[in-house]
Amino acid sequence: MKERLVFEIGKKGKVGVSLPRCDVPEEEPERLIPEQHLRKDLPLPELSEPEIVRHFTRLSQLNCGVDTGLYPLGSCTMKYNPKVNEEIASLAGLTRLHPYQPEELCQGALRLMYELGEYLAQIGGMDAVTLQPAAGAHGELTGMLIIRAYFLSKAQKRHQVIIPDSAHGTNPASAALCGYQAIEVKSDERGCVDVVELNKLVDEDVAAIMLTNPNTLGLFEENILEIADIVHRAGGLLYCDGANLNALLGVARPGDMGFDLLHFNLHKTFSTPHGGGGPGSGPLGVKRTLAPFLPVPLVVKQGKRYLLDYNCPLSIGKVRSFYGNFGVLIKAYAYLLSLGPEGLRQVAENAVLNANYLVKRLKDHYHLPYDRICKHEFVLSGARQKKRGIRALDIAKRLIDCGFHPPTIYFPLIVNEALMIEPTETESRQTLDRFAEALIKIAQEDAETLKSAPHHTSVGRLDEVAAARKPNLRWKE
Amino acid sequence: MYPEGLKYAKTHEWLKVEDNEGKVGITYYAQDRLGDITFVELPQVGAELTKGKSFGTVESFKAVSEFYAPVSGKVIQVNKELRDNPELINQDPYGQGWILVVEIASPAEMEELLSPSDYEQWVKQQEEVG
């Protein structure tokens, strides 16, 4: 099954929309705008409405989503996206709002933002929250800028941010974007930050340590209190990448562990759909001492009224226009209200239970580099299979034949042939059993079957080398 | 795999000396580790190289690796063919896949480079570690 491009379907003269007739004088554009400003040609496609709907519907059928099946991408927390959230996020009363409409005319929206900020602060153990960042990496950038502003306010210049070798690539990239030198700290044989190494690295040039906890191996940083102590003694700050917060909901709070900043990924932990790569939302929580540096505006409450507060002289400024991905905030807010405190804890418990159950089912069939209780995810290695010439990529592609989305592969970088699996709490034991059985079967399959997988998709493995050598990034006539 | 007459750096570049000029490329081992090369970032003619320092990058579709200068000196020629055909490095690492020619500033630096057999030993060690 193959779908042509819209540019190959269209034909001159077709229209896809009906627009109102012009009810004001129809002046020629040349009379209103000097000709040198006017374009000569607009080379957009021409299709009728039914053709457009068929085209994009067919494209959707070439996709897999959480609604289609298990989507165990590690560190992505592909949990079920509740339908009621979608309905709420399409109510005119919440979406048909201009960002610059007067505060008295958007009290409901401001209240939603205020309360969501309070809930997130409570969940993370933070004192203040900004909802402005549009995604996790944007939250990291905001956090790094706040750290920089904090040290500037103390007339200190620090140049380094320490990041474990197991971290997401966004961590060093965000630190570098703020002018920090990203220093890598090794993981120890238990998969956690090597505290001895860390001690050697931390001095008064270190602005912060950036940690994901649980880390990308799905392991809780057992020495977190000691790590916090090391960095705080040197006057530095501790940043938490909240990508893996799903494991801790209602069980433990980064703020209580010594983290000074924490970004939340609403599109992971708080069930908002990932949309094929966004929109996300990456609110940032901070401890009280850092609150003055948060981006403007903050949503504040005065008596019964909600206001946008721009009067923050130490603020870093703005990281995007307006207030954040409000449409995503609505869904996270709705999610938290449907969970309540009990439901929140059940989410973490079941996510961790599901991950450990899968470990138990799989560890005799794949190499498990870190054999201990994991949190919401775990990392297997395809090292045994590699000896037969089978790569993690082949295992991943073969899973597609079995009806499952593959896990994250080749990450974290410190595990050879990594297969990073995160089932989430919204999968049933029956589904986990079927998934485990598929992986067990694949572990014994011959290289030839695996190398040619997937076998039933609209396209087979694609030539990524050719794509990178001679980039074809747009259709041309 | 490691022709005679060339000198090798532990960072996997080769050097072919003619008078005071040195032609530089990457070794069979280096291109094999990278896989299919998709892009090569070359220095400008006239750029000064410092032994052991990075002077460009080579990319496969999912990895980036740096080149390190086997000797110091001024770049007097670069292989422009690589811009459109980076795969020449995979196909012919010691021939058409050469990267640049450098005017060798200090011949003494070459003493630290390895002979083919020493380099082969070095590669074996690397494979055992990694």
Place this chain on the structure above:
Amino acid sequence: MHYIPNTDEDRREMLQAIGLASMDELFSDIPPQVRVKAALKLPAALSELELLEHARQLGAENANIDDYVCFRGAGAYDHFIPSVVRQIVSRAEFYTSYTPYQAEISQGTLQAIYEYQTLICQLTGMDVSNASMYDGASALAEAVLMSCRITGRDRLLLSQTLHPEYRQVVRTYLQGMSVETLEIPYTSGLTDLDWLRKELDDRAAAVVVQHPNFFGLLEEMNEISQIAHRVGALFVVSVDPISLGILQPPGAYGADIAVGEGQALGNEICFGGPYLGFFATREQFVRNMPGRLVGATTDSEGRRGFVLTLQTREQHIRRAKATSNICSNESLNALAAAVYLTTLGKEGLRKVALLCLRKAHYAWREIAKLNGFPPLFSGTFFKEFSVNCPTSPQKINQVLLKQRIIGGLGLKKFYPEHQNGLLVCVTEKRTKEQIDEFVEVLSETGEQQ
């Protein structure tokens, strides 16, 4: 909890299989002193029915622009969205999928992004587009960073007619870099070209201009482009995509990087987000681009397919040396933009732009006839224009609100020199009747003075 499929029996058996006695033991690696002891202070769970009711009540506390008539723009616009767009982006195969890392089962998203990239190129007249950025402002900040990388220079010139929030975002993004930012003043609402000619030299990485600018006016893009290029600076522009239905595309006046807010392309106004930043540039700069790119290639049987490509620029490979830290972008919003541009098509987008142009000019003329609302500037405009009010715009807007009209934006918020300036926006959705009523109420407020 109905989002969790496991039953008590499942949990018991699973724990048993793992070899644990209780759920608590799953968390034994967390130091006891940081374990949450009491329940968090969060509201008790609501049923679906209660939740919907609560959300409707929150919505009722807002004035929404289905019930009010909106003449406010300034970066967020009330344009018409065909039903096709909402229907397509509501397909769960699109919205519940992740970033298309596994190409074989993500061809829907990948092909749609490839089409989006092409449509943005067609619209802007540029060579290449990425898969989207967070919004117009952050796209501009990324464009500015890219200009510094390409030119190796560390000075920027931003026009003061750029959206003030965009300028603020650019400044915030640059805090950790040693880049000097100069603001180009404006005269008569337009970027001051004399100042620019005088102050611009070969230290500048980029000249950054919005078109139409924040006041709604068309800038002299050809001229600015030449001035910038004369000193080897890049010309970075932020454009309104709807205006490109009739206005010259950035590629035609020599822009090096064209960005903009893509909300108007089929995305709900939604109190400021989620939106998308579009980002397009020249072919020669493609390896310096931030963000994801989708490319066409073939599989082993020669069938066309699409993949994420040139990934070595990105954070997951190049880490601290990446061209940007961006990971998640605004994929679903880009899909909406692609469906919108396809649906409107060649004729439709031109028509929408013409409707905006004509209605805005009608409103402008009617307002100009009033006593006390002279135009603030005399330049050419597209769908927004600025007028000077006889009293504070705040007071005028309060009168308008009583008639269920959300008036223009008081310019004082960003430009204290225009205490009584009002920025009015008229899209294709405004009817003559609505415009007449708006003008009528304005005239009444004018008479009260």
